[in-house]
Amino acid sequence: MRNLVRYCLILSVFIMFSCGENTDKKSGENTVEEVQTETEIQKSEKNVILFFGNSLTAGMGLETSEAFPALIQNRLDSLNYNYEVINAGLSGETTASGKNRINWVLNQDVDVFVLELGANDGLRGIPLEETRKNLQDIINSVKEKNPDTKIVLAGMQIPPNMGEAYTTEFKNIFPELAEKxxxxxxxxxxxxVAGDPKLNQQDGIHPTAEGYEIVADNxxxxxxDVVEKE
Known part of the structure; x- marks a missing residue:
């Protein structure tokens, strides 16, 4: 009988300590969850730079970490700037297809919008006025979504395959839109980078990792200057 009573007492103590351990574990788990929530809040408070472009932005042929948007993120982090970079590059994107998906991309808050489109238009010989209009429409969409969003337009040039007149007018689209x-x-x-075999992949169009270092500097x-004003 005594042995039975002793066993019951020991069992009760064991259960009591076990419950205490479970409580401590749950308390620890809650602490982790709280930390994760705080981290998510901090992330959401970062300003957003969105790079909207084609394969040059996406980093075709390389790791995403080697493309220039990721290199810009590294630079921002090293300078302790409170910005998060989003790479919204899509290989093969033209100004027309970019115009079609811009509203979806703008579902998130964007503080700085970097527009890098037009190269595929030029290489395909798309009418210049169409390219110009599509770029303007994208700019308008960004401004309408949030007038405070700062916009940066990436200028582009193409080889003279389409003739001197087309090539020159294509080049002029970008500074003219920026001024307007x-x-x-x-x-x-x-x-x-353009035209240098050492800085481009075998296709002669997309930069190597070394080439992207120069693009990031550009x-x-x-x-x-844009982010310093934020």
């Missing part, structure tokens, strides 16, 4: 809309302009996204030379 009073937005920042990256004169030529691929400055110092972007930052303009974007740096």
């Amino acid at each position: 809309n009073n937005i920042a302009l990256i004169p030529f996204l691929l400055e110092g 972007v930052w030379s303009v974007l740096g």
